[in-house]
Amino acid sequence: MDIYKTMDVVSSALTAERRRLNAIASNVANANSLKSADGEGPYKRKDVVLESQSQAEFGEALNEANAEFVEVKVAEVVEDPNPPRAVYQPDHPMADEKGYIYMPNVNPVEEMANMISAEKSFQQNVNVFQTTKDMALKALEIGGN
Amino acid sequence: MSMIDAATLTLEKVLDLRSRAHATHVSNIANANVAGYKAKTVEFEAELQRAIEHAEGKPVPMIRKDATVARDLASLDANIFEDGNAAMSGDGNTVNVDSEQADLAKNYIGYQGAVKLLNKKMAMQKYVITEGGR
Numbered sequence: 001m002d003i004y005k006t007m008d009v010v011s012s013a014l015t016a017e018r019r020r021l022n023a024i025a026s027n028v029a030n031a032n033s034l035k036s037a038d039g040e041g042p043y044k045r046k047d048v049v050l051e052s053q054s055q056a057e058f059g060e061a062l063n064e065a066n067a068e069f070v071e072v073k074v075a076e077v078v079e080d081p082n083p084p085r086a087v088y089q090p091d092h093p094m095a096d097e098k099g100y101i102y103m104p105n106v107n108p109v110e111e112m113a114n115m116i117s118a119e120k121s122f123q124q125n126v127n128v129f130q131t132t133k134d135m136a137l138k139a140l141e142i143g144g145n
Numbered sequence: 146m147s148m149i150d151a152a153t154l155t156l157e158k159v160l161d162l163r164s165r166a167h168a169t170h171v172s173n174i175a176n177a178n179v180a181g182y183k184a185k186t187v188e189f190e191a192e193l194q195r196a197i198e199h200a201e202g203k204p205v206p207m208i209r210k211d212a213t214v215a216r217d218l219a220s221l222d223a224n225i226f227e228d229g230n231a232a233m234s235g236d237g238n239t240v241n242v243d244s245e246q247a248d249l250a251k252n253y254i255g256y257q258g259a260v261k262l263l264n265k266k267m268a269m270q271k272y273v274i275t276e277g278g279r
Contacts, residue, residue: 013175
């Protein structure tokens with residue numbers, strides 16, 4: 001049924017935005033982690049890559065341009081390739097021979113901006129879900145009185 | 146006049162088309178953060194208008210008019226296409242979330258209106274069936 005498929009589209013967007021928020025949370029939490037989980041240098045900034053996925057009716061040819069149900073999917077979680085930030089701190093136990101330690105390539109200001117963007121998108125999709133639900137309930141009123 | 150007249154058929158079609166338009170706006174808002182996604186536009190109002198006027202302009206009896214509208218409406222479908230808007234951000238996404246939200250609200254109002262009119266139509270028929278509420 002169409003209305004449920006519409007709800008699936010909204011819920012796919014909610015999942016995607018939540019995954020984005022999860023990545024941002026990891027980045028902010030690990031902004032000062034000098035050792036990553038795999039032990040290779042400092043923590044590397046994570047980024048979620050989203051992609052669209054058109055849903056075709058069963059038995060209907062999929063035409064990207066005029067498909068009205070387009071779900072969002074997390075394609076992959078990538079690591080930011082930017083180099084770590086070198087900080088001169090010779091008395092630090094993890095400093096190299098020149099006295100530098102390497103901080104994660106996380107920029108807290110950027111993370112905050114992304115967080116607001118993801119949060120707003122999440123909120124918008126919640127509102128859209130509400131409207132979708134109201135519409136479905138409205139249709140149930142037909143012939144009711 | 147048959148029980149299911151041209152107006153009822155039109156309202157039915159409106160509900161169908163509006164729910165497709167709703168799905169399109171929902172997809173656009175859902176994909177607002179996907180790089181390279183192209184916003185989609187729905188058009189059906191002009192064609193719907195034409196289908197109704199097509200029958201209106203003909204000097205045919207009421208019963209035939211309903212049949213003409215029914216035939217025109219059956220072949221009518223929403224026209225969904227990618228719009229040629231410029232990208233809203235650097236990643237090639239062309240969704241304007243604000244206008245999508247506004248269109249979504251407008252579309253919902255149109256849907257509610259159609260439901261209300263359909264209810265009125267049915268209430269009238271019921272009134273007749275029950276001999277004026279006797």
